[in-house]
Amino acid sequence: xxxxxxxxxxxxxxxxxxxxxxxxxxxxxxxxxxxxxxxxxxxxxxxxxxxxxxxxxxxxxxxxxxxxxxxxxxxxxxxxxxxxxxxxxxxxxxxxxxxxxxxxxxxxxxxxxxxxxxxxxxxxxxxxxxxxxxxxxxxxxxxxxxxxxxxxxxxxxxxxxxxxxxxxxxxxxxxxxxxxxxxxxxxxxxxxxxxxxxxxxxxxxxxxxxxxxxxxxxxxxxxxxxxxxxxxxxxxxxxxxxxxxxxxxxxxxxxxxxxxxxxxxxxxxxxxxxxxxxxxxxxxxxxxxxxxxxxxxxxxxxxxxxxxxxxxx
Amino acid sequence: xxxxxxxxxxxxxxxxxxxxxxxxxxxxxxxxxxxxxxxxxxxxxxxxxxxxxxxxxxxxxxxxxxxxxxxxxxxxxxxxxxxxxxxxxxxxxxxxxxxxxxxxxxxxxxxxxxxxxxxxxxxxxxxxxxxxxxxxxxxxxxxxxxxxxxxxxxxxxxxxxxxxxxxxxxxxxxxxxxxxxxxxxxxxxxxxxxxxxxxxxxxxxxxxxxxxxxxxxxxxxxxxxxxxxxxxxxxxxxxxxxxxxxxxxxxxxxxxxxxxxxxxxxxxxxxxxxxxxxxxxxxxxxxxxxxxxxxxxxxxxxxxxxxxxxxxxxxxxxxxxxxxxxxxxxxx
Amino acid sequence: xxxxxxxxxxxxxxxxxxxxxxxxxxxxxxxxxxxxxxxxxxxxxxxxxxxxxxxxxxxxxxxxxxxxxxxxxxxxxxxxxxxxxxxxxxxxxxxxxxxxxxxxxxxxxxxxxxxxxxxxxxxxxxxxxxxxxxxxxxxxxxxxxxxxxxxxxxxxxxxxxxxxxxxxxxxxxxxxxxxxxxxxxxxxxxxxxxxxxxxxxxxxxxxxxxxxxxxxxxxxxxxxxxxxxxxxxxxxxxxxxxxxxxxxxxxxxxxxxxxxxxxxxxxxxxxxxxxxxxxxxxxxxxxxxxxxxxxxxxxxxxxxxxxxxxxxxxxxxxxxxxxxxxxx
Numbered sequence: 001x002x003x004x005x006x007x008x009x010x011x012x013x014x015x016x017x018x019x020x021x022x023x024x025x026x027x028x029x030x031x032x033x034x035x036x037x038x039x040x041x042x043x044x045x046x047x048x049x050x051x052x053x054x055x056x057x058x059x060x061x062x063x064x065x066x067x068x069x070x071x072x073x074x075x076x077x078x079x080x081x082x083x084x085x086x087x088x089x090x091x092x093x094x095x096x097x098x099x100x101x102x103x104x105x106x107x108x109x110x111x112x113x114x115x116x117x118x119x120x121x122x123x124x125x126x127x128x129x130x131x132x133x134x135x136x137x138x139x140x141x142x143x144x145x146x147x148x149x150x151x152x153x154x155x156x157x158x159x160x161x162x163x164x165x166x167x168x169x170x171x172x173x174x175x176x177x178x179x180x181x182x183x184x185x186x187x188x189x190x191x192x193x194x195x196x197x198x199x200x201x202x203x204x205x206x207x208x209x210x211x212x213x214x215x216x217x218x219x220x221x222x223x224x225x226x227x228x229x230x231x232x233x234x235x236x237x238x239x240x241x242x243x244x245x246x247x248x249x250x251x252x253x254x255x256x257x258x259x260x261x262x263x264x265x266x267x268x269x270x271x272x273x274x275x276x277x278x279x280x281x282x283x284x285x286x287x288x289x290x291x292x293x294x295x296x297x298x299x300x301x302x303x304x305x306x307x308x309x310x311x312x313x
Numbered sequence: 314x315x316x317x318x319x320x321x322x323x324x325x326x327x328x329x330x331x332x333x334x335x336x337x338x339x340x341x342x343x344x345x346x347x348x349x350x351x352x353x354x355x356x357x358x359x360x361x362x363x364x365x366x367x368x369x370x371x372x373x374x375x376x377x378x379x380x381x382x383x384x385x386x387x388x389x390x391x392x393x394x395x396x397x398x399x400x401x402x403x404x405x406x407x408x409x410x411x412x413x414x415x416x417x418x419x420x421x422x423x424x425x426x427x428x429x430x431x432x433x434x435x436x437x438x439x440x441x442x443x444x445x446x447x448x449x450x451x452x453x454x455x456x457x458x459x460x461x462x463x464x465x466x467x468x469x470x471x472x473x474x475x476x477x478x479x480x481x482x483x484x485x486x487x488x489x490x491x492x493x494x495x496x497x498x499x500x501x502x503x504x505x506x507x508x509x510x511x512x513x514x515x516x517x518x519x520x521x522x523x524x525x526x527x528x529x530x531x532x533x534x535x536x537x538x539x540x541x542x543x544x545x546x547x548x549x550x551x552x553x554x555x556x557x558x559x560x561x562x563x564x565x566x567x568x569x570x571x572x573x574x575x576x577x578x579x580x581x582x583x584x585x586x587x588x589x590x591x592x593x594x595x596x597x598x599x600x601x602x603x604x605x606x607x608x609x610x611x612x613x614x615x616x617x618x619x620x621x622x623x624x625x626x627x628x629x630x631x632x633x634x635x636x637x638x639x640x641x642x643x644x645x
Numbered sequence: 646x647x648x649x650x651x652x653x654x655x656x657x658x659x660x661x662x663x664x665x666x667x668x669x670x671x672x673x674x675x676x677x678x679x680x681x682x683x684x685x686x687x688x689x690x691x692x693x694x695x696x697x698x699x700x701x702x703x704x705x706x707x708x709x710x711x712x713x714x715x716x717x718x719x720x721x722x723x724x725x726x727x728x729x730x731x732x733x734x735x736x737x738x739x740x741x742x743x744x745x746x747x748x749x750x751x752x753x754x755x756x757x758x759x760x761x762x763x764x765x766x767x768x769x770x771x772x773x774x775x776x777x778x779x780x781x782x783x784x785x786x787x788x789x790x791x792x793x794x795x796x797x798x799x800x801x802x803x804x805x806x807x808x809x810x811x812x813x814x815x816x817x818x819x820x821x822x823x824x825x826x827x828x829x830x831x832x833x834x835x836x837x838x839x840x841x842x843x844x845x846x847x848x849x850x851x852x853x854x855x856x857x858x859x860x861x862x863x864x865x866x867x868x869x870x871x872x873x874x875x876x877x878x879x880x881x882x883x884x885x886x887x888x889x890x891x892x893x894x895x896x897x898x899x900x901x902x903x904x905x906x907x908x909x910x911x912x913x914x915x916x917x918x919x920x921x922x923x924x925x926x927x928x929x930x931x932x933x934x935x936x937x938x939x940x941x942x943x944x945x946x947x948x949x950x951x952x953x954x955x956x957x958x959x960x961x962x963x964x965x966x967x968x969x970x971x972x973x
Contacts, residue, residue: 155949
């Protein structure tokens with residue numbers, strides 16, 4: 001590896017982008033993390049460019065193609081592997097002939113969008129409550145900790161499903177993001193609270209306090225930067241859970257409503273075709289699997305690097 | 314009579330992603346029954362690694378050299394054979410008694426469990442032994458406290474429990490790795506006195522690992538000063554304090570606050586930081602921080618930076634690894 | 646101890662009450678109309694209004710909540726006059742869809758869900774903890790890497806995919822097992838188990854993968870504790886060091902997760918039960934979703950909350966037993 005004579009534990013000579021450069025180097029050095037990183041980048045790119053890429057494929061996600069299906073076979077796609085070919089790159093949906101390439105990309109857009117926003121909601125709420133509980137202590141801590149206990153006592157998946165099912169005329173994507181976010185925050189809040197508690201009495205924080213710095217300044221300048229490592233690792237590990245939850249809700253029919261595609265919703269529609277048209281079932285499943293896998297691998301690696309207590313000694 | 318413990322040319326190396334760390338690089342010493350060797354150095358000097366290697370407790374490290382207890386070679390023994398030595402003939406106590414004791418088991422259980430293993434004793438005998446040991450280390454009401462858990466003891470009492478545990482099987486050698494660092498000053502003295510008392514009663518050989526020269530002055534007979542994984546100086550304790558030959562030892566002594574200091578005299582710290590153990594410089598590892606190297610002639614300066622000093626005798630029992638030892642006039 | 650138990654029970658009751666209130670409020674606030682749902686789509690506005698009165702939906706929310714709460718303990722009547730239906734203790738509401746009190750529906754379905762959850766949890770504990778501990782003790786080796794690659798992969802597979810593949814492979818293609826149906830344990834333990842085997846595997850695979858990863862981390866952390874070094878320094882046999890000193894502290898954190906997971910599953914594994922067609926609480930819930938049967942949805946939600954709160958309470962009590970530092 002490196003042949004520099006930097007003593008163990010000493011900060012690298014590079015400053016500024018130094019620490020992040022180091023994280024990147026360590027990340028890239030691990031095969032699994034590299035795979036996760038590349039796959040995540042690829043999936044995000046595919047989802048972000050869903051529109052232009054579908055145009056390239058020649059089909060929009062809601063466009064029917066009656067010529068790609070066989071009406072005498074119950075609307076099954078014409079051709080091998082669910083109609084995979086030059087006309088439809090990943091084949092078509094049975095009965096409608098909608099282009100799977102376009103649909104799986106647009107579905108990814110919806111799935112990832114919901115997962116990312118829900119994660120953002122969770123991280124912001126969790127970090128704020130965690131820091132507040134840890135830093136202010138006393139009554140604030142007691143109330144917030146009770147709230148965390150209470151939230152964790154909710155049967156989250158069942159509760160999410162019931163909330164999604166009783167709510168009728170609302171924006172499904174926004175509601176789903178909020179509902180998923182609502183139950184996720186206590187986990188990260190506890191991590192941040194613990195970290196804040198241990199940082200609170202460090203010399204440099206005490207020094208800032210003695211120096212007359214305001215709470216806000218101490219929180220943003222001294223505490224937040226020092227809990228950011230675990231937060232980033234934890235955030236990455238939250239994403240796969242969010243993707244899976246979105247998929248589960250849409251699979252159960254209480255998430256994204258057709259014709260808007262999402263991976264879970266596509267799997268739900270395709271599951272009855274698993275024998276007659278396996279391609280149709282496998283394509284969204286494979287995307288979902290890859291996304292969850294890649295984020296997990298990346299998150300694991302980041303946690304090992306940024307929060308060594310969580311698994312590596 | 315052969316010494317109790319003989320360590321010869323001990324080297325311990327770890328592989329890390331950044332390179333091989335030579336934590337201990339050629340250390341030799343011996344301990345006789347009834348004597349105490351002080352192993353001194355700052356953190357990262359290799360003193361704790363040395364003690365772990367003697368007990369075979371290093372993990373994933375390459376250990377070379379010879380470690381003989383009662384003449385029996387320990388280096389290279391498997392976990393199973395080491396099991397008959399550890400706890401039984403050589404015991405160890407650690408710096409932080411709270412985390413070194415298992416939080417889920419009573420102190421009695423922890424004192425007795427290896428006694429039962431080593432002496433094939435039953436539970437009842439084990440328990441009786443635990444009470445006896447607690448009494449010996451000066452814990453009041455041993456018969457009651459034997460059933461309490463480590464978190465119910467104070468810091469000093471916990472270290473007494475550790476000592477009781479270490480001595481339960483009557484070992485010949487006790488390795489104490491910074492046993493008083495985590496304790497209050499008054500409690501420190503009590504623990505050191507306890508170790509000294511038991512040592513006298515039982516004729517224990519003791520290796521006292523510490524960064525605190527005050528501890529060394531109190532309990533050690535011989536002292537080995539380590540720097541960067543190597544021996545810097547070895548001497549009987551009185552000699553070392555009176556006539557330190559290695560500039561590093563001198564620096565350590567100077568950095569102690571003294572009673573005769575005036576109130577506003579600054580503490581004299583050694584400038585610089587410990588050396589790299591991954592890619593050690595070719596010469597003396599202390600040279601970059603050494604005032605004598607800086608002040609030396611160009612030729613001597615170059616020698617310090619290029620040639621590694623080896624331990625050389627200065628007086629009976631007194632050795633230093635230095636090209637420019639501090640020698641009082643009239644000695645040589 | 647008694648005092649501690651009393652305090653914890655009181656806290657658990659408080660949490661349940663809060664969950665109940667929040668659930669009730671959210672159901673009330675969200676734009677939906679249970680009266681229309683109960684009456685059916687072809688109902689005339691007059692009929693809907695009647696149903697509303699019969700269901701007590703014309704009253705303010707706090708009053709409805711109070712009625713619901715007292716109903717749980719004292720039972721209540723739905724409607725009035727000769728058409729009134731009595732719903733006895735513990736009344737969690739009345740399903741117009743099934744014309745049965747929710748409680749009866751739940752107790753009917755509960756044995757299925759409990760069988761599923763308990764069997765699967767035994768399987769995943771054995772597999773997951775076994776793999777995790779093995780991995781931790783061989784950290785960095787080939788076994789560790791293989792097991793961890795398998796667990797990350799298995800944890801990323803959605804449960805509906807695993808279920809479908811099991812049905813396809815074991816039932817449809819190989820014909821080794823019948824398509825799962827529920828048979829009571831008391832009827833024939835063997836039929837009970839062989840029918841539940843596939844759902845158990847489908848659920849357990851996912852959880853085993855997660856537990857393998859968790860228990861590996863936790864075990865590695867435990868084995869790095871200074872007291873493990875002490876145990877080795879005492880000359881204890883390696884087995885004793887691992888099992889007595891490492892395992893006990895390494896597995897303690899798993900207890901918390903297990904309580905939550907088992908508690909959540911006891912009230913129904915919605916997806917697994919639906920795919921395998923098992924008539925459990927999860928299936929009941931799924932059907933209620935499709936039919937907008939709100940009393941059932943509310944009832945299942947509360948049941949699930951009750952299980953989670955109970956599981957947490959149990960875990961806390963166990964903790965106090967396992968870890969002497971926990972004070973009563």
